[in-house]
Amino acid sequence: MLANLNDVLRPAKKNKYAVGLFNAVNLELARGIINAAEATRSPVIMGTAEVLLPYGPLEEVSYYLVPMAKKASVPVVIHFDHGLNFDTCVKALELGFTSVMYDCSTDSYEENVRKVKEMAEIAHSYGATIEGELGHVGDNEGSAEGSSHLADPSKFFTDPKQAKDYVEKTGVDALAIAVGNAHGAYKLPPKLDFNRIRTIANTVDVPLVLHGGSGLTDNDFRQAIKEGISKVNIFTDINVAAVEAEFKKFSSMDKGLIDLIPAAVEAVKQESMKKMQLFSSDGKAGGCVRADGTIPAGDIETLTKLVTAEVIKYFKKV
Numbered sequence: 001m002l003a004n005l006n007d008v009l010r011p012a013k014k015n016k017y018a019v020g021l022f023n024a025v026n027l028e029l030a031r032g033i034i035n036a037a038e039a040t041r042s043p044v045i046m047g048t049a050e051v052l053l054p055y056g057p058l059e060e061v062s063y064y065l066v067p068m069a070k071k072a073s074v075p076v077v078i079h080f081d082h083g084l085n086f087d088t089c090v091k092a093l094e095l096g097f098t099s100v101m102y103d104c105s106t107d108s109y110e111e112n113v114r115k116v117k118e119m120a121e122i123a124h125s126y127g128a129t130i131e132g133e134l135g136h137v138g139d140n141e142g143s144a145e146g147s148s149h150l151a152d153p154s155k156f157f158t159d160p161k162q163a164k165d166y167v168e169k170t171g172v173d174a175l176a177i178a179v180g181n182a183h184g185a186y187k188l189p190p191k192l193d194f195n196r197i198r199t200i201a202n203t204v205d206v207p208l209v210l211h212g213g214s215g216l217t218d219n220d221f222r223q224a225i226k227e228g229i230s231k232v233n234i235f236t237d238i239n240v241a242a243v244e245a246e247f248k249k250f251s252s253m254d255k256g257l258i259d260l261i262p263a264a265v266e267a268v269k270q271e272s273m274k275k276m277q278l279f280s281s282d283g284k285a286g287g288c289v290r291a292d293g294t295i296p297a298g299d300i301e302t303l304t305k306l307v308t309a310e311v312i313k314y315f316k317k318v
């Protein structure tokens with residue numbers, strides 16, 4: 001069923017688990033991710049990012065992501081990550097993405113607030129959710145997701161007081177924070193500032209997002225989630241798992257690409273399942289009914305059941 005960030009992250013924040021965002025720039029990735037979510041009964045966030053568009057154009061990606069989310073038996077958010085341009089974010093919303101991140105983290109604080117507040121109003125008018133970033137998450141060298149390598153990342157860590165002001169002024173539904181994390185593969189194990197995560201989680205009431213999750217230790221994840229992270233972004237780990245599986249299969253390949261496709265789907269599934277279990281989002285698919293009793297958009301099956309039950313009740317009365 002198609003969901004937005006609020007549907008999956010509010011229960012996650014309340015019950016101290018995290019939901020993974022996995023980028024799906026092709027069909028193998030998308031199939032592996034959905035298979036993992038259904039196998040573990042986990043809510044999931046799936047999407048792409050502006051820097052990944054050369055590998056799969058936004059419109060084409062939306063043609064499989066949105067229907068696959070609707071058809072899935074678990075809540076699936078279709079999220080456009082690190083939108084860098086106003087027009088691309090609006091296009092994602094028009095194409096049916098249920099969530100956007102408008103990344104203005106390299107702008108001044110005032111500009112970040114002004115631009116993200118405007119986008120929040122637009123996203124909400126589509127029934128979609130929005131994630132903002134405060135502080136700046138840089139990139140490890142060679143990252144597929146960007147080339148913003150920071151000499152001293154701690155200078156860009158998120159300030160808890162400013163985070164509160166930012167969330168109130170912009171109306172974002174989730175906040176990406178910089179606490180020692182970075183995109184891409186880490187050369188040295190990163191040191192996360194867990195105290196800062198806890199302080200921000202206690203200061204703002206929206207779910208917090210940890211970007212650059214690939215390469216953190218299992219204990220890092222457990223602790224970060226315990227301190228208040230509700231969404232973790234993963235790309236490098238599934239990106240590499242897919243190609244390693246294809247490489248392994250290559251030696252015994254006899255029909256060409258169609259030998260490699262199932263190997264990639266299965267590797268993405270296994271790697272995503274590991275993360276879902278580690279984040280404790282497994283078994284939580286049923287916990288995403290909204291607080292007011294309504295159900296996420298696109299869940300036709302549940303809607304049909306509810307309407308049928310009402311019709312039966314009505315005819316029993318007359």
Ligand SMILES: [Zn+2]
Pocket residue numbers: 082137183211212233
């Ligand atoms: Zn990111």
